[in-house]
Amino acid sequence: MASRVVTIARQYGASGRFTGEVLSELTGMPYYDRELITMSADRSGMKEDVLESHDEKAQSSLLYTLAIGSVNYGMNDMSPYTMPLSDKLFVQQSNIIHELARKSSCIIVGRCADYVLRDEKNVVRVFLKADLNVRAERVAKRHSISLSEAQDMCIKTDKRRANYYSHYTGQKWGQINLYDLVIDTTVIDAKGAAAVIKAYIDLL
Numbered sequence: 001m002a003s004r005v006v007t008i009a010r011q012y013g014a015s016g017r018f019t020g021e022v023l024s025e026l027t028g029m030p031y032y033d034r035e036l037i038t039m040s041a042d043r044s045g046m047k048e049d050v051l052e053s054h055d056e057k058a059q060s061s062l063l064y065t066l067a068i069g070s071v072n073y074g075m076n077d078m079s080p081y082t083m084p085l086s087d088k089l090f091v092q093q094s095n096i097i098h099e100l101a102r103k104s105s106c107i108i109v110g111r112c113a114d115y116v117l118r119d120e121k122n123v124v125r126v127f128l129k130a131d132l133n134v135r136a137e138r139v140a141k142r143h144s145i146s147l148s149e150a151q152d153m154c155i156k157t158d159k160r161r162a163n164y165y166s167h168y169t170g171q172k173w174g175q176i177n178l179y180d181l182v183i184d185t186t187v188i189d190a191k192g193a194a195a196v197i198k199a200y201i202d203l204l
Contacts, residue, residue, distance in 0.1 A: 004029070004201055005101045005123045007113035009165075009173070012157035013135025013150075014128040018190035019197070020109045026198050032100060033109040040092045051089055057164055090168055110161075114178060115169040124204070126197055127179040131186040 006023065010016025017033055024031035034052075041048040094116045100106050101117055114125040132154060140150035165173035176182050181200055183193050 003105045003122055004204070005105065005117060005120065006107045006126060006197060006201070007117065007123060008107065008109045008126045008128060009114060009179070010109070010128040011130060011135060011174070012154045012161070013139045014130040015138070015185050015190040015193060016109055016128050019128060019185070019193040020107045022190050022194035023107055023197055026194055027105075027107075027201070029105045029107050030100075031107045031109075032097075036093050036096060036108075036111060039096050040089060043096075044088070044092060051085075057086055057160060112165055112168050115165075115171065124181070124197070124201060125179045126181045126183065127174060127176070128183050128185055128193060129174070130184060134186050 006020075006029070008016050008020050010019075020031045020033060023029070037048060037051050040046075041051050044051070090111075093111050097108055097111065097113050097116050100108065101120055101123070114123070117123045132151060135154050136147050136151040138150075139145070139153055140147050143150070143153075145153075162173040165171065171178065181197065183196055185193050188196075
């Protein structure tokens with residue numbers, strides 16, 4: 001199989017992380033989600049928990065084109081004293097995503113990876129969605145909270161992800177024409193979603 005990169009964007013509670021993990025098991029492709037924070041912390045020397053608090057959050061007005069306009073996505077071109085932490089983390093993760101994609105086949109969850117790799121030819125862009133009530137049930141079980149609390153968490157997290165995506169790409173998060181596959185995990189679980197993605201890849 002030729003080198004492939006799968007990017008997974010996801011609504012909160014739509015089983016994005018689990019789908020990525022299962023797909024990794026099915027294909028042998030390495031999987032990156034929270035690992036991107038760890039890698040960014042190692043490179044920057046900053047504490048992982050500090051970076052995690054800014055992960056997939058847009059907290060500044062810095063334009064995406066100013067943040068990653070160069071071919072090499074070089075952070076050294078911008079002052080660490082003037083560049084907000086959320087922007088520095090985005091640029092750092094974008095650098096890492098490019099390196100991973102050029103190195104070998106892999107699976108990347110979130111972080112606007114579909115947009116970051118928009119000029120690459122070997123990328124399969126996936127978006128996972130599901131009914132809000134189903135997502136809330138999953139989140140409530142995972143975090144041992146009430147359904148109403150879980151539903152509120154889903155709505156707020158989706159809004160944050162949409163703002164993050166719009167802030168750094170200028171595009172609307174979840175717009176179907178941005179993706180090769182849009183999978184509804186309301187009925188099928190992560191194993192089913194991963195199987196669909198693998199079947200798609202095998203046909204390419």
